[in-house]
Amino acid sequence: MSIVVCVEQRDGKLRKITFEALSEGKRLATASGETLKALLIGSGIAGLADELKKYGVDEVAVVDNEALAAYTSDVYAAVLAAYIAQENPALVLFGHSAVGKELAPRTAAKVDCGLVSDCLAVTFADGDYLFSHPVYAGKAIGSYKVVGPVRMATLRPNVFAVAESEGAGAVVDFAPEIPAAKVTITGVDMASSDRPELTEADIICSGGRGLGGPEGFALIEGLADVLGAAVGSSRAAVDAGWREHAAQVGQTGKVVSPNLYVASGISGAIQHLAGMGSSKVIVGINKDGEANIFNVADYGIEGDLNKVIPALIEKLKELQ
Amino acid sequence: MKIVACIKQTFDTEAKIVVGGDGQISDEGVNLIVNPYDEYAVEEAIRTKEKDGGEVVVVTVGGDKAQEALRYCLAMGADRAVLINDPALAGADSRAVSVALAKLLSEKEAGFDIIFTGKESVDDGVGQVPSRLAEKLDLAQANVVTAFELSDGKATATREIDGGSETLELVLPALISAQKGLNEVRYPSLPGIMKAKRKPLEVLALGDLGLSVDDVASKVELVAAELPPARKAGQRLTGEVDEVVAKLVQLLQDEAKVI
Known part of the structure; x- marks a missing residue:
């Protein structure tokens, strides 16, 4: 039997979550005695197989077909289901990315298996896999088992450590029947930013109502530039129209877990904490010494962010 | 045109979560609301009807209390509601919920043109039901949608992807899962609330759908719930x-x- 990682690539570039999923897949395969396989789907992507081998993969199955150039959930789910029918894996891992969030459940419905989404940990003990998944955006954590021969899980980005390892590294072609797509992609608009994507970022600088207005985000962007960070926002700042919703961190926004989360002018409502509480280190900057953010911040600075952030930017620039 | 909105009743996002002695999350004293993302779905369904005509049917899987959530959607302007309520569905996983909804929408409530759902619920936050339902009903889907338009029987949706957005054309019938930003959700008016009391709300058990308890067996089982380690100041x-x-x-x- 095997553990299969569904590889995610965009425009011929592998996503970071794929390396995380492969690394976790390898750890689990070592514990359970399964082989680790990767399924690579796309058009003109066969060359990516070599990069996957670095993460201990025993076999890479490549589905390279012009009809798969653009991802659509219905077609990709059909390809995955065909591979699962042939392979009968014990476990299939996806990233909990925009793609994984819809492809995994669509495939799970086709295969009729259980899926645990947004896992923070997966363990193998006593012959079964145990999946840990946050509920109420992290206000509680549930441990789950999946009943049935095939189990599926999506893994939260930035949580599972990347580790290179050895594997047999065979590459095989897989050529299933490919159905016609029910949707047509007519346009793609990627944000023209050099900043990392919010859910993948190692460092996030977020701003809230305490910034005083949309122009306050210039400070946050300045800090993000010097740290190579992504820019996030509280719900209050999004609701006020200062920032687009895609930047919102919290229970009704993105759930993130960077190494460093710098919250400036954010009070720390339970709604917001739910989205960033699993960050490794939290810094809170707020003029209100009683703000709830100080109850969770590893380092808290009570002060005027208009003074603190420029000074912080200067200090960080000195180091570069 | 027949427009379906799928909703879920969930805890208020301000709710503090308590784990009971049985290792399960307690709903005692918790304020229940229509899942915020589902409100965008209901709103979009009503707007589509206001523009193109037809009827809006709101459906959910839940217990007795879920009737309140359905009445709220009727007060917003939906025409009628269906509640699938069966003890066998208590604690149902996404698979079980999508099996029940798919059976309802492929038989008793067949003939829909569009299904709107929220992109996920704010409780378990897994967002599986939209994609599972789309697959079971063999529909085109657009997930995490921030803009939607319907013209000449063709749907156009803009959706969030990691680091950007994508525009899709979908052949109807299709399933659209709503993201914040899709629309501004209306509050029910007083006449709307009065009217909602007389609007049809049908309650169906599994047997009424021709489903057995085995058909809706959960494949994901909760072993235990716990509170995360508290962060210290x-x-x-x-x-x-x-x-x-x-x-x-x-x-x-x-x-x-x-x-």
């Missing part, structure tokens, strides 16, 4: 701005080792 850095900032940078480098 760390150090408060005080002093002049320059000192504080220097101290912070030193701690981030030497103690936390994150920069």
